[in-house]
Each structure stands twice: as structure tokens, then as C-alpha cells.
Amino acid sequence: MAPLRSFVEVLPESHFPLENLPYGVFRPSAGGSQAEPRPGVAIGDYVLDLSAVAAAGLFDGPLLKKSSCFSQTSLNKFLEMGRPAWKEARSTLQKLLSADEPTLRDNADLKEKCLFPMDKVQMLVPMVIGDYTDFFSSMHHAKNCGTIFRGPENPIAQNWFHLPIAYHGRASSVVISGTDITRPRGQAYPTPNSPPYFGPSMKMDFELEMAAIVGPGNELGHPIDVNDAADHIFGLVLMNDWSARDIQAWEYVPLGPFLGKSFGTSISPWIVTLDALEPFACDAPRQEPHPLPYLAETKHVNYDIPLEVWIKPSGHEHPSLVTKSNFSHLYWTINQQLAHHTINGCNLRPGDLLGTGTISGPHEESFGCLLELTWNGQKPLSIGGSSRKFLEDGDEVIFTAACKGNGYNVGFGTCTGKVLPSTP
Amino acid sequence: MAPLRSFVEVLPESHFPLENLPYGVFRPSAGGSQAEPRPGVAIGDYVLDLSAVAAAGLFDGPLLKKSSCFSQTSLNKFLEMGRPAWKEARSTLQKLLSADEPTLRDNADLKEKCLFPMDKVQMLVPMVIGDYTDFFSSMHHAKNCGTIFRGPENPIAQNWFHLPIAYHGRASSVVISGTDITRPRGQAYPTPNSPPYFGPSMKMDFELEMAAIVGPGNELGHPIDVNDAADHIFGLVLMNDWSARDIQAWEYVPLGPFLGKSFGTSISPWIVTLDALEPFACDAPRQEPHPLPYLAETKHVNYDIPLEVWIKPSGHEHPSLVTKSNFSHLYWTINQQLAHHTINGCNLRPGDLLGTGTISGPHEESFGCLLELTWNGQKPLSIGGSSRKFLEDGDEVIFTAACKGNGYNVGFGTCTGKVLPSTP
Ligand SMILES: [Ca+2]
Ligand SMILES: [Ca+2]
Ligand SMILES: [Mg+2]
Ligand SMILES: [Mg+2]
Ligand code: NI
Numbered sequence: 001m002a003p004l005r006s007f008v009e010v011l012p013e014s015h016f017p018l019e020n021l022p023y024g025v026f027r028p029s030a031g032g033s034q035a036e037p038r039p040g041v042a043i044g045d046y047v048l049d050l051s052a053v054a055a056a057g058l059f060d061g062p063l064l065k066k067s068s069c070f071s072q073t074s075l076n077k078f079l080e081m082g083r084p085a086w087k088e089a090r091s092t093l094q095k096l097l098s099a100d101e102p103t104l105r106d107n108a109d110l111k112e113k114c115l116f117p118m119d120k121v122q123m124l125v126p127m128v129i130g131d132y133t134d135f136f137s138s139m140h141h142a143k144n145c146g147t148i149f150r151g152p153e154n155p156i157a158q159n160w161f162h163l164p165i166a167y168h169g170r171a172s173s174v175v176i177s178g179t180d181i182t183r184p185r186g187q188a189y190p191t192p193n194s195p196p197y198f199g200p201s202m203k204m205d206f207e208l209e210m211a212a213i214v215g216p217g218n219e220l221g222h223p224i225d226v227n228d229a230a231d232h233i234f235g236l237v238l239m240n241d242w243s244a245r246d247i248q249a250w251e252y253v254p255l256g257p258f259l260g261k262s263f264g265t266s267i268s269p270w271i272v273t274l275d276a277l278e279p280f281a282c283d284a285p286r287q288e289p290h291p292l293p294y295l296a297e298t299k300h301v302n303y304d305i306p307l308e309v310w311i312k313p314s315g316h317e318h319p320s321l322v323t324k325s326n327f328s329h330l331y332w333t334i335n336q337q338l339a340h341h342t343i344n345g346c347n348l349r350p351g352d353l354l355g356t357g358t359i360s361g362p363h364e365e366s367f368g369c370l371l372e373l374t375w376n377g378q379k380p381l382s383i384g385g386s387s388r389k390f391l392e393d394g395d396e397v398i399f400t401a402a403c404k405g406n407g408y409n410v411g412f413g414t415c416t417g418k419v420l421p422s423t424p
Numbered sequence: 425m426a427p428l429r430s431f432v433e434v435l436p437e438s439h440f441p442l443e444n445l446p447y448g449v450f451r452p453s454a455g456g457s458q459a460e461p462r463p464g465v466a467i468g469d470y471v472l473d474l475s476a477v478a479a480a481g482l483f484d485g486p487l488l489k490k491s492s493c494f495s496q497t498s499l500n501k502f503l504e505m506g507r508p509a510w511k512e513a514r515s516t517l518q519k520l521l522s523a524d525e526p527t528l529r530d531n532a533d534l535k536e537k538c539l540f541p542m543d544k545v546q547m548l549v550p551m552v553i554g555d556y557t558d559f560f561s562s563m564h565h566a567k568n569c570g571t572i573f574r575g576p577e578n579p580i581a582q583n584w585f586h587l588p589i590a591y592h593g594r595a596s597s598v599v600i601s602g603t604d605i606t607r608p609r610g611q612a613y614p615t616p617n618s619p620p621y622f623g624p625s626m627k628m629d630f631e632l633e634m635a636a637i638v639g640p641g642n643e644l645g646h647p648i649d650v651n652d653a654a655d656h657i658f659g660l661v662l663m664n665d666w667s668a669r670d671i672q673a674w675e676y677v678p679l680g681p682f683l684g685k686s687f688g689t690s691i692s693p694w695i696v697t698l699d700a701l702e703p704f705a706c707d708a709p710r711q712e713p714h715p716l717p718y719l720a721e722t723k724h725v726n727y728d729i730p731l732e733v734w735i736k737p738s739g740h741e742h743p744s745l746v747t748k749s750n751f752s753h754l755y756w757t758i759n760q761q762l763a764h765h766t767i768n769g770c771n772l773r774p775g776d777l778l779g780t781g782t783i784s785g786p787h788e789e790s791f792g793c794l795l796e797l798t799w800n801g802q803k804p805l806s807i808g809g810s811s812r813k814f815l816e817d818g819d820e821v822i823f824t825a826a827c828k829g830n831g832y833n834v835g836f837g838t839c840t841g842k843v844l845p846s847t848p
Pocket of ligand 4: 664
């Protein structure tokens with residue numbers, strides 16, 4: 001099938017052709033912080049303002065015609081409406097933006113109201129996040145961390161192969177791509193006979209993750225079947241689960257990570273829908289032991305999403321590539337994660353964020369964090385001539401991802417953040 | 425000082441005299457689910473409707489006169505205003521409700537609008553909870569759990585005495601007292617050579633906790649000083665952190681508790697303010713090793729709050745007392761908890777919930793959960809003639825607490841919940 005054509009220019013390398021149409025929330029820069037946030041989709045180098053499209057009466061399908069979901073400051077209401085509304089919106093927008101469709105193409109006034117150059121908008125966290133959960137679903141990451149911290153014998157705990165391990169993360173400190181991240185202060189392991197270290201983290205790291213955005217939730221006490229899970233997931237974003245390894249190592253026994261993580265988590269602004277990712281579905285890894293019935297899915301798939309991490313040290317002109325991984329390395333699928341999350345009756349709400357955990361591949365070049373890439377600082381990495389054990393002040397970390405279609409990309413743009421020095 | 429007198433009848437054993445005035449959010453039962461939730465304070469067996477008091481123009485202080493904080497469906501806006509507004513509200517309400525003050529006392533119409541019998545209202549979770557954190561601050565609880573799970577040598581991990589250990593909990597499943605709790609299903613430890621158990625939890629437990637409600641929050645990257653922490657805490661509630669010990673034991677390595685907790689957490693409806701608790705302040709336990717400077721407070725106090733847990737098995741006419749503990753057993757104070765929570769820059773928001781962790785005292789009669797009381801089921805407890813290792817379906821668990829003043833109580837009412845059988 002030939003790529004779809006839009007009247008909005010979409011360069012061949014763009015992440016945002018008509019096949020993608022990812023959702024975000026933005027504010028036109030011209031309005032400053034006064035301008036109301038509103039939902040939009042990305043098309044080429046433009047953002048289509050969905051509140052303006054709705055106001056013009058162009059959502060004419062049965063589910064969206066009378067809905068106020070696009071005159072909200074977040075996507076939560078649209079997320080709650082579920083897959084039928086998402087499909088209706090996608091088909092309306094693909095038609096509206098297509099090269100053959102005059103409605104918007106030939107209406108200069110309307111185009112002026114609806115289309116904003118991407119560099120003239122400010123992107124915001126697109127949903128109210130009631131709860132953020134972070135999984136631990138890459139076997140390679142689990143194995144590497146276990147080996148580094150507990151040695152090569154039984155690096156992966158027995159439970160890991162039976163359930164998608166996860167912990168609750170901090171929702172308040174989830175920030176949008178581009179937000180600077182201040183190096184956290186905290187306690188770290190004491191040396192024998194001395195008090196614990198206290199000061200700026202000396203082992204600040206990134207974690208290459210993606211995260212699912214929950215659509216319709218479930219009532220407390222009513223689990224979601226693994227084979228229905230996909231209908232509760234709207235789409236995916238890139239996520240950097242910034243981590244302070246020294247703080248984490250000292251605090252995490254027995255209740256898990258806390259301050260080693262909660263100082264910031266960055267997400268990319270554009271939610272790529274599962275509908276847009278459908279052409280990139282691929283078999284997920286075979287699971288042995290076979291999962292318990294509540295985790296056994298009839299369609300056990302991942303998506304082929306190539307992932308890259310680049311680091312640009314302060315003063316460097318160009319970023320350097322530090323790892324290449326792929327979403328398809330996940331052992332536990334996002335559907336299994338969601339089904340497991342609710343099996344005890346826990347309720348999910350629209351807008352909840354489910355991080356995959358660090359996505360490491362089998363080889364050194366595909367490890368998803370510096371802890372693994374430098375083997376806990378033992379093998380420093382060369383980054384454009386600088387040496388790195390962990391992140392230094394001024395380092396900018398850039399995640400990017402794009403699925404390669406036949407003549408087009410379905411991309412995620414970037415998820416970036418720069419490390420600021422600790423404040424006293 | 426003689427007890428304060430209100431024109432509303434307050435029986436001597438009441439938890440809610442003029443000295444208390446705890447805050448909640450309620451809906452008059454007469455209106456059904458149509459009636460708007462609104463803030464109220466408890467006085468004797470009545471609830472004073474703060475939206476009606478505000479509408480009548482009776483909040484005449486400089487901070488509250490023009491505020492819409494009491495015409496909200498949650499307390500978040502009032503929480504955000506901070507201690508000066510809280511003090512102003514307390515002084516206005518103590519005057520308005522006092523026996524000598526005619527404004528409300530002698531206005532039958534207004535009384536009809538403002539005062540609802542407590543048994544004619546439905547209480548709701550009084551704030552939007554952005555994030556819920558659960559600490560682990562009773563040394564006796566930490567020691568007992570460590571001994572049960574890892575043996576009597578070094579039951580408490582080295583880090584415990586240096587920092588208030590905590591984990592992120594699940595905000596979506598925090599429910600109001602009186603909500604039934606469905607027994608969770610989940611995985612538990614396999615026996616050798618068998619797959620993990622899957623089914624209804626066989627070790628369902630309560631955890632006797634209290635929780636602090638955050639007032640004004642902090643900006644990401646800007647920690648709160650431990651000596652300012654009290655100004656960021658509005659008050660306390662009772663909290664039952666329902667726990668499934670078998671699910672928890674199997675899942676919690678290495679990232680901490682997840683589904684063993686997230687099926688439900690109950691809180692009592694009335695937030696007792698730190699101002700009301702002030703007369704019950706008492707020295708907190710001496711800390712050795714001395715805490716790091718960021719945790720060293722000039723005023724290291726707890727509150728003397730006697731706590732009780734009662735269980736009423738299905739079919740029993742009366743509940744039986746199963747434990748008596750006290751808030752003052754906490755090793756880490758709520759101010760230390762809050763300061764630690766933000767030291768890495770993590771931002772708190774108004775309405776955040778900070779659980780203390782299970783509050784166990786030094787003696788068997790003061791242990792705060794069945795895990796400790798029955799020593800993981802090894803020493804069943806007799807409850808009104810029934811034997812209990814863990815909770816059974818139909819058991820109602822009732823927490824209550826009241827500080828004993830000179831001729832009055834400052835009480836918390838109750839935090840209750842009944843265990844429903846697991847659904848298939
Ligand atoms: Ca992570
Ligand atoms: Ca707890
Ligand atoms: Mg993080
Ligand atoms: Mg709980
Ligand atoms: Ni949350």
C-alpha cells in the first residue's frame with residue numbers, strides 16, 4: 001500500500017504522517033501561559049487543534065458529534081470513551097487531513113485557526129495521571145541488574161518468570177519532555193563505621209522505557225481479562241525513568257525504590273495510538289514457564305519499535321548515540337501487565353501511566369541504562385570523547401523512536417531532559 | 425481549663441466536641457447521589473455544612489471572606505491555603521458554635537440549612553489524592569516483620585535507622601470508611617516443583633495506621649525543611665492498609681509491595697487537625713544513631729493518640745478488641761517523613777496522603793496487624809470464641825482512636841470495613 005497523502009507537507013523522514021496522528025495537549029506559544037491547553041494531533045511539522053476542529057463541527061461521527069471531549073484541557077475524557085470513539089476520531093481526521101479532501105485544505109480561515117507550526121506551541125503532559133506504575137518487564141534488564149547487585153548465580157528472582165513485577169511510582173513528578181531535571185540529593189550507602197553519605201547523587205542515570213496510557217478503567221474489585229486488555233490501552237509514549245542508583249541501592253530494601261526515582265520522570269508529548277502501531281505488531285517472546293491462565297493471552301504480541309538513546313554533554317555540538325534497543329524485547333506484554341495490575345481488583349482510571357520498565361536487549365549495545373552500559377561504572381562509556389560512568393551536570397539525554405513502514409514512519413518524536421546541578 | 429461549651433449537644437464521650445472540629449466532605453442522604461458533595465465539620469452528633477456557613481457570609485476573616493474554598497466538592501483548595509487560613513477557620517467555627525454565640529444558635533432557619541444529623545449524611549473521601557505514600561515508621565512493626573520473614577538475627581535492615589523507609593501506594597483504591605473490601609485474588613509462593621498458587625488470598629490482614637493529609641505542597645526540585653514540615657500537614661486520619669500477606673510475600677522482591685496492597689485502603693472520614701491535636705503532643709522516641717541534619721528537628725514530637733482495633737465476625741453481635749496501640753510509638757515523626765519525602769526534590773501536592781506504616785507497640789497486646797498478633801498464623805487469636813489466623817469473609821474490622829483531654833475527647837470516630845468473599 002502506498003503511503004497516505006496529506007495536504008499538509010509531511011517530509012519522508014517525518015515521524016508524523018497521516019498514518020500516525022498521535023495525540024497530545026498543547027498551548028499556542030503566542031498566548032503565553034494565559035492560553036488554554038487543548039488537545040491536538042501531530043501532522044508533519046504542524047499541530048492540528050482538535051478543539052478548533054470540534055468547534056467547527058467537523059467531528060460528525062455518532063460518538064464525537066455531541067461530545068465535549070476535545071474542549072478539555074486534558075485527554076482524560078477522550079481516553080475514557082474507549083476504542084470506538086478513538087477509531088471514529090482517527091477516521092475523521094485521516095479524511096479531514098487527506099490530500100483529496102477540500103474541507104480544511106481549501107478554507108484558509110479555518111486552516112489558520114486549526115493548524116499551528118509545531119515550533120510555535122508548548123507541549124504539556126497530555127493527561128491527568130491518577131496513578132503511575134512502573135513494571136520491570138525486560139528479562140535482559142532484570143538479568144543485568146541482578147548480576148550487578150547480587151552476582152551471576154540466580155540473578156533473576158524466582159517470581160520474575162511468573163508475574164510482571166512492578167511498583168507504584170510517583171505521579172506528581174511526571175514531567176513533559178524538555179523539562180530540566182535537577183540532580184537529587186539524598187542518602188547513599190555508608191562505608192563501614194561511617195554514617196551514610198548525604199549529598200548530590202553520584203550515580204544519576206536514565207532508564208529507557210515506554211509507557212502505556214490507560215483508556216477506560218475498571219471498577220474496584222473487577223479485574224480486566226487479559227484478552228480485553230488492549231481495549232483499555234490508548235497508546236504509548238517514550239518515558240525516561242530518571243534514577244539515582246546510589247540513593248536507590250541504599251533505600252530499596254525491603255519496600256522498593258522511592259526517592260531514587262521520584263525526583264522526576266519524563267514522557268514524550270505525543271501519544272501514539274495502538275491503532276497506528278498495529279502494522280508493527282510482532283510476536284512477543286515465548287514464555288516458559290507458561291503463564292497462569294489469567295496471564296495467558298490468545299494474541300501474544302509486541303510491537304517492533306526501534307529505540308535510541310543519545311546523550312549531548314554540555315558544550316558538545318552534537319549528541320552521541322549510546323544505545324539502540326527495541327520495544328519487542330519486552331518479555332511481559334503491556335496487555336499482561338494491565339491484566340496483572342487488576343487481578344487483585346485494583347482499579348485503573350483513564351490517564352493512568354504504565355511504564356514498561358527499562359527496555360534492554362540481549363547485547364551490550366542495546367542496554368537501556370548507564371548502570372548496565374557501564375556495568376555500574378566499572379566500564380566507562382566514551383561519549384563524543386568524554387568519558388561517562390553516570391550522568392554529569394549539563395548532560396542532555398534524548399530518547400527517540402520510529403517504526404519503519406513502507407515509505408513512512410510511525411514515530412514518537414523525542415523525549416529529552418537536561419541534568420541540572422543539585423541545589424543546596 | 426474547663427471544656428468548651430457548644431449550643432449543639434455534645435455528650436461527654438463524644439469524639440467531636442468544640443475542641444476538635446475535624447473536617448470532612450459529605451453529601452446529605454436526602455439528596456441521594458444527586459446532592460453535591462460539600463465540606464463539613466463534625467460537632468457532637470451533627471455535621472456543620474461549611475458551604476452553607478460560607479454562603480451565609482459567616483466566614484468573615486480576612487483570608488476566608490472572599491474564598492470559594494468551602495464551595496468545592498473536596499477540601500483540596502482549603503488544604504492549599506495553609507495554616508493561617510486553617511487557624512482562621514477554626515477560630516470562626518469555635519466562636520460560631522459556642523454556647524454564648526447567638527448568630528447560629530438563635531436562627532432556626534439557618535440552623536436547618538447548616539446542621540445535619542450525622543446519621544443523615546454520607547461521608548466521602550474528603551480530598552482528591554494525587555499520590556499516596558506509605559511509610560514504615562514503627563520500630564516494633566519493622567522488628568516483628570523482620571523476625572517473622574528473615575529470622576531473629578538482624579531483623580531490621582541497616583538503612584531503617586537512618587531514614588524513614590517508604591513506598592508509593594495506590595491512590596485509586598483509597599476508599600472511605602464503611603466501604604466493603606473484596607478479598608483479592610492473586611499469586612502466592614509455589615511449593616517446591618509446583619506452579620505458584622493462584623486464587624483468593626488466604627492471608628488477608630489489616631494494618632493499623634494513621635495518615636497525614638498534606639496541605640500546601642512544594643515545587644519540584646525544592647525540598648521542605650524538617651522544621652517547616654508541620655506547616656505542610658493539615659491533619660490526621662485513621663487508615664487501614666488492607667494487606668494480603670501471601671500475595672505480598674511472593675511479589676515483593678525486589679521492587680516492594682504491589683498487588684498485596686493495592687486492592688483497597690480505608691480511611692476515616694474526619695480529618696483531625698494538628699491544631700486540635702496540639703494539647704496531646706508528647707516527646708517522640710529518642711533516635712540513636714542521631715539522624716542526619718536534614719532529618720534532625722528542633723521539636724521532635726509525636727501525639728498521644730490511643731488506638732484500638734476491634735473485629736466483628738459475621739453473625740457475632742459484638743465486636744471484640746484485638747489490639748491497643750498508640751500513635752506515639754512511631755520512631756520517625758510525620759515531620760521527618762515529610763522532609764525525607766521531599767529531600768530529593770519530589771513535589772507534594774495538597775491532598776496527598778502519607779501513611780505512617782503499621783503502628784505496633786512493644787508488647788503483644790499492642791501489635792498492629794494479624795501477621796504480628798498471630799505470628800504469621802502460628803498462634804491463632806481468639807475473637808469472641810472464634811479462632812483467627814487471618815481475616816475471614818464477613819469479618820468487619822473497626823479502628824477507633826480518641827485523645828483523652830481534661831473532660832473532653834479529641835477523637836477520630838471509626839475507620840471500618842467488612843471483608844467480602846472473592847469474586848470469581
Ligand atoms: Ca524503571
Ligand atoms: Ca502499610
Ligand atoms: Mg523516575
Ligand atoms: Mg492498602
Ligand atoms: Ni497517584
